[in-house]
Amino acid sequence: MPTKNLSSRKMYIFLLVLTIATAIGFQGWRTLLNNFAVDVAGLDGGEFGIIGSIREIPGFLALLVIYVLIFIKEHRLAALSVILMGFGIAITGYMPSFAGIAISTIIMSFGFHYYETLNQSLTLQYFGYSEAPIVMGRLRSLGAATNIVVGVTIFAVSGMFDYQELFIAAGAIAMLAGFYCFFQDPSSTDIPVQHKKMIFRSKYWLFYALSFMAGARRQIFVAFAVFLLVKKFDYSIQEIAALFVLNNIINFFVNPIIAKSVNKYGERKVLTLEYASLVFIFTAYAFTDSPVVGGMLYILDNIFFNFTMAIKTFFQKIADPKDIAPSMAVSFTINHIAAVFVPVLAGIAWMHDYRIVFLGAAALSTVSLVLSQFVDHELRLKGNVS
Numbered sequence: 001m002p003t004k005n006l007s008s009r010k011m012y013i014f015l016l017v018l019t020i021a022t023a024i025g026f027q028g029w030r031t032l033l034n035n036f037a038v039d040v041a042g043l044d045g046g047e048f049g050i051i052g053s054i055r056e057i058p059g060f061l062a063l064l065v066i067y068v069l070i071f072i073k074e075h076r077l078a079a080l081s082v083i084l085m086g087f088g089i090a091i092t093g094y095m096p097s098f099a100g101i102a103i104s105t106i107i108m109s110f111g112f113h114y115y116e117t118l119n120q121s122l123t124l125q126y127f128g129y130s131e132a133p134i135v136m137g138r139l140r141s142l143g144a145a146t147n148i149v150v151g152v153t154i155f156a157v158s159g160m161f162d163y164q165e166l167f168i169a170a171g172a173i174a175m176l177a178g179f180y181c182f183f184q185d186p187s188s189t190d191i192p193v194q195h196k197k198m199i200f201r202s203k204y205w206l207f208y209a210l211s212f213m214a215g216a217r218r219q220i221f222v223a224f225a226v227f228l229l230v231k232k233f234d235y236s237i238q239e240i241a242a243l244f245v246l247n248n249i250i251n252f253f254v255n256p257i258i259a260k261s262v263n264k265y266g267e268r269k270v271l272t273l274e275y276a277s278l279v280f281i282f283t284a285y286a287f288t289d290s291p292v293v294g295g296m297l298y299i300l301d302n303i304f305f306n307f308t309m310a311i312k313t314f315f316q317k318i319a320d321p322k323d324i325a326p327s328m329a330v331s332f333t334i335n336h337i338a339a340v341f342v343p344v345l346a347g348i349a350w351m352h353d354y355r356i357v358f359l360g361a362a363a364l365s366t367v368s369l370v371l372s373q374f375v376d377h378e379l380r381l382k383g384n385v386s
Contacts, residue, residue, distance in 0.1 A: 011126040012135060014075060014186035015119060018082050019139045021177030022115055023146035025082075028170025029089045029108060031154050031244055033101075034230045035237040036163050040096045047098050049347015052223030054102050056343070058110040059215075059336030062117045065329040066198055074325065075187050078118040083178035085111025090171025093164030113332065121328040124316045125191050130263055132316055136309045137259025144251040151245035155238050199326040206378050207315045209371050210271075211331045214308055216338035217278070217364035221305075223343040224350065224357055225285070225298050232354070233291035247299045251306065258306050267310040267317075268375035274307035275369035282362035286355040314375055318382045 037043040043051070068077060088108025095104050119139075127135050154166065161169075229235040235243070262270050281301050288294055319327060349356040 008126045008131075008188075010186035011075075011122060011188075014181060014184055015078075015122060015135075015139060016142060017177055018078060018115065018181055019119065019143050020146045021082050021174045021181075022085065022112065023143040024150055025086050025089050025108075025170050025174030026112060027147040027150040027244065027248075028154065028166065029092065030226070031151060031241050032163060032166055032170075032237070033092070034226050034240065036092070036096070037101060038230055040163060041098065041101055043098060043101070046347045046351055048227055049223060049343045049345075049350065051098075051101055051105055052219060052343030052347070053341060055105050055109045055222075056215075056219060056336045057106060059113040059332055061110075062113055062332030062336065063198055063329045065114055065117050065332075066326045069325065073187060074118055074122060075185070076182055078115055078122065079178045079182035079184075081111045081115035081118065081178075082181070083111065083175050084108075085115065086171040086174030086176075086178060087111070088171070089174065090168045092171075093162070093167035096163075113336075117328050117332045120312055121325040124312065124319075124324045124328070125321075126188070129313070129317060133259040133262040133309055133313050134256075136312070137255045137257075137306075140306055140309075141252050141255040144248040144255065147248035148245050148252070151241045151248065155241040155245070158237050158241070198330060199323045200330060201323070203381075204315065204318065204327065206371065206374050207311065207318070207327075207331065208334050210311050210314075210368065211335045212338060213364055213368040213371065214311065215335035216342050217361050217368065218305070219338070219342045220282075220346055220357055220361040220364075221301055224346060224354075225301065228285065228354065229291070229294055229298065233294055235291070235295075243295050243298060247302050250299060251302060254303055255306055259309065262310050262313055266376070267314040267379075268372060270307050270310040271372035271375065272369065274304045274310075275365050275372055277304050278365035279362050279369065282358045282365060285358040286362075314379070318378055 037048060037051070065077070072080075085108050088104050088106075088111060092101065092104040092108070095101060123135055123139075124132055150170070158166070226235075226240065229240065229243070258270070278301070281297050281304070284293070285297055288297070315327065315331070316324070346357045346360065349360070
């Protein structure tokens with residue numbers, strides 16, 4: 001347990017349950033979706049790029065969370081979000097077409113993105129500077145452990161059950177956990193009351209810029225990395241599941257190390273390592289002809305994705321306490337501005353030459369690398385140099 005404080009401990013358990021439920025649902029969905037889209041729905045790269053953009057529309061609308069919180073408590077909305085996500089996953093197998101996948105995806109995505117917004121907000125509110133990265137790292141490790149179980153399960157039963165049954169199972173588990181948590185109350189009156197309006201402050205410029213670039217670059221990976229493995233290297237559903245299992249075994253052990261590194265070395269050094277590594281990884285994606293190397297790059301990219309917790313802890317150190325919830329919602333929207341159109345543009349580029357997509361991601365990572373060098377300057381202005 002990361003804290004001895006009762007209110008923080010209750011919130012940790014609450015987030016733990018919802019994080020595991022989200023991991024079961026989302027990991028099941030993304031393990032199945034690429035093969036379902038290619039083998040059953042017959043989607044091509046352009047259509048899959050559009051689906052990627054549709055998936056990010058709810059992230060773009062994450063700022064609406066601020067106004068929903070006027071009517072419902074933050075922790076209850078988190079539980080409802082997981083229920084909605086599970087429902088979207090459960091109906092996916094019954095909609096084997098471009099339109100059907102688009103509809104189920106946007107339902108799933110509203111739940112997923114709203115939960116992620118609230119999860120980050122609650123973590124930064126209930127845990128201190130040194131605790132927050134540890135909690136984030138531990139929750140991600142437990143999420144990775146859950147993903148391992150999901151991957152092994154899908155690998156074992158994919159030949160026994162059809163897509164409909166597998167999507168229903170993943171979605172139903174998430175919904176049940178969401179219903180359970182909806183009736184729990186881990187909140188505390190000791191936490192500063194959050195603003196119920198949009199907060200956009202110039203002093204948070206670097207946080208906004210890093211969030212924007214992370215969203216643009218990340219969506220290329222989310223939409224096209226596994227698609228590359230399926231389309232170019234003919235990965236089967238069992239091979240994708242096995243890759244996810246291996247990836248999550250590694251991340252289970254790596255995430256706590258990353259969290260401790262944020263405390264030990266500071267946000268600037270952690271982010272610098274992330275972005276410098278991603279320039280190499282995306283360039284390698286563009287030119288490798290090896291399915292093994294492709295799988296290794298996927299694992300490395302997932303490892304470095306976890307370094308982005310440093311963006312959140314950087315913000316925690318420069319933010320006013322009452323700004324956290326609305327600022328997390330605004331940052332999710334900023335993160336998804338580029339994510340709405342980048343997958344579509346990348347899908348068009350893919351049809352000309354898939355290498356353009358990954359070289360573009362390398363260029364975006366270079367911009368993020370430059371921006372990350374300003375982190376210590378902003379922390380000094382606030383008096384919180386790591």
